[in-house]
Amino acid sequence: MSGNLSVRVWRGRADGAFQSFEVPRYASQSVLDVVTHIQRKLDATLAYRYACRVGMCGSCAMTVNGVARWTCRTHVDKVAADGRLEIAPLHHLPVIRDLVADMREFFDKWARARGSFRGTKTRHDGFAAVSPASRKRRAIEAGIECIGCGVCYSACDTVAWNPDYLGPAALQRAWTLVNDVRDTANPERLRAVAGDGGCGACHTHLSCTERCPKQLSPTAGIAGLKRAVTMAALRGTL
Amino acid sequence: MSFRSQTLLWVAQRASAAVLALCVFVHLGVIIYAVRGGISATEILGRTQGNALWLAFYSLFVLACAVHAPIGLRTVLNEWGAWRGRGCDTAMWLFAALLAWAGMRAVMAVTG
Amino acid sequence: MNSHASALGNDVRARNHPAWWAFLVHRLSGIALAIFLPLHFFALGQALEGAAKLEVFLRWTDQPLFHFGVWGLVVLLAAHLAGGLRLLALEFLPWREWHKTLAAIAAGFTLAAGIAIALAL
Numbered sequence: 001m002s003g004n005l006s007v008r009v010w011r012g013r014a015d016g017a018f019q020s021f022e023v024p025r026y027a028s029q030s031v032l033d034v035v036t037h038i039q040r041k042l043d044a045t046l047a048y049r050y051a052c053r054v055g056m057c058g059s060c061a062m063t064v065n066g067v068a069r070w071t072c073r074t075h076v077d078k079v080a081a082d083g084r085l086e087i088a089p090l091h092h093l094p095v096i097r098d099l100v101a102d103m104r105e106f107f108d109k110w111a112r113a114r115g116s117f118r119g120t121k122t123r124h125d126g127f128a129a130v131s132p133a134s135r136k137r138r139a140i141e142a143g144i145e146c147i148g149c150g151v152c153y154s155a156c157d158t159v160a161w162n163p164d165y166l167g168p169a170a171l172q173r174a175w176t177l178v179n180d181v182r183d184t185a186n187p188e189r190l191r192a193v194a195g196d197g198g199c200g201a202c203h204t205h206l207s208c209t210e211r212c213p214k215q216l217s218p219t220a221g222i223a224g225l226k227r228a229v230t231m232a233a234l235r236g237t238l
Numbered sequence: 239m240s241f242r243s244q245t246l247l248w249v250a251q252r253a254s255a256a257v258l259a260l261c262v263f264v265h266l267g268v269i270i271y272a273v274r275g276g277i278s279a280t281e282i283l284g285r286t287q288g289n290a291l292w293l294a295f296y297s298l299f300v301l302a303c304a305v306h307a308p309i310g311l312r313t314v315l316n317e318w319g320a321w322r323g324r325g326c327d328t329a330m331w332l333f334a335a336l337l338a339w340a341g342m343r344a345v346m347a348v349t350g
Numbered sequence: 351m352n353s354h355a356s357a358l359g360n361d362v363r364a365r366n367h368p369a370w371w372a373f374l375v376h377r378l379s380g381i382a383l384a385i386f387l388p389l390h391f392f393a394l395g396q397a398l399e400g401a402a403k404l405e406v407f408l409r410w411t412d413q414p415l416f417h418f419g420v421w422g423l424v425v426l427l428a429a430h431l432a433g434g435l436r437l438l439a440l441e442f443l444p445w446r447e448w449h450k451t452l453a454a455i456a457a458g459f460t461l462a463a464g465i466a467i468a469l470a471l
Contacts, residue, residue, distance in 0.1 A: 252438065252441070252442075255434050255437075255438060256438065258431075258434070259431060259434060259435055259438070262427060262430075262431045263431065265427075266424065266427065266428060266431070266463060266467075269424055269467065269470075270466050270467055270470045271470075273420070273467070273470050273471050274470045276412070277408055277412075278405065278408065279397065279401045279402075279404035279405035279407075279408055280401050280405070282404075283397060283401050283404070300391075303387060307380075307383070307384040307387060308384075310380050310384065311380075311381070311384050314377065314380070314381060336388060337387055337388065337391070340388055340391035340392055340395065341387070341391045343391065343395045343398065344390075344391040344392070344393075344394035344395045344397075346398070347394055347395050347396070347397035347398040348394055348397050350398075
């Protein structure tokens, strides 16, 4: 592996522009390595966000050659065969500066989708017994692995077309709680994810499923919510 | 519009879609049959006029269209036309009424 | 939430996967059919004034441009039907990894309907 990468990096806020850099190419180089090289060696004013570097924390997601990705576990070889990289902040979120997107809207929607657990037991009660083989437990097996990186939200066109739409991650979170037998907030949760901004707004573009770095399918959870909301609406319990 | 009404619209969209799936399947067959060797008014009307089965089938088809199309168009206008709220909803009710009226008029004309 | 610039919106690079194209076909065919429906109904309504009136209309439309239009509309109808069934299956049946298969079936059905109507016309 030798030569240089031609890298265009977004600078400034939403009305900013791409700036070009030449970055030496290495074997097994990640896109995050490229950004870090620019910040350490070429332009110390570059703003970006990362923490764990190993695909656990979900903080380094950016738009790489037009596609939302986790940069720490995206190899340059895989996305820049022709030696060109275009790195921008996540789409559909306000830009704070350079590669840093403002995640507030993304996480506020988790709250709006009733994404927090509400149980009845206290520390003095025993453990809830949930069979790993039960249908409900298996339905949330994948969804609970979400690391909240925002890639799905950035990939989803519906969040841009319909600003009220809660988005894939928040709805997937709601789906895990709908299936949590310990949770007691479910009548309200189904109301929170119904209507024009809820699960029904999903057009099954499957962009979230296509781009999720953890290979989860928020679309599957959203489809589950659609069925649950439909049943509740028909029963008159919504 | 309340989130309950929005949800019922969504359910109506899917329910009408299921009805339309059957209707369109039959309709496609009818089209392919009807256009063979050129289409003619006497041939079409000879088949359909006074036939209660076609009357019932195409009435159901028209009403399902009148439910399905305006709900879909509402979403498109919300998302791509940035037209939301009462104005858009009213326009869609009117569109539904237009489809139901013109559609039933056509059904009556062809099967009556 | 319009604080992101259009330069940072999704483009074809983000959207280039089968389900997104299936969505686009479904939406555009839906819009076209919604516009066509009232015209279709008014045209058939001509028969209220007798078969002769409808015949005049049908003769007027008996030209290559209209034939192509009819063919296009039937293809859009078939595409919207097949794409709609695909969506109902994804939304209402237990989730499985079959969305690409469903899209392929929908495309195949549309193609078959397109050929069938072209041969009949």
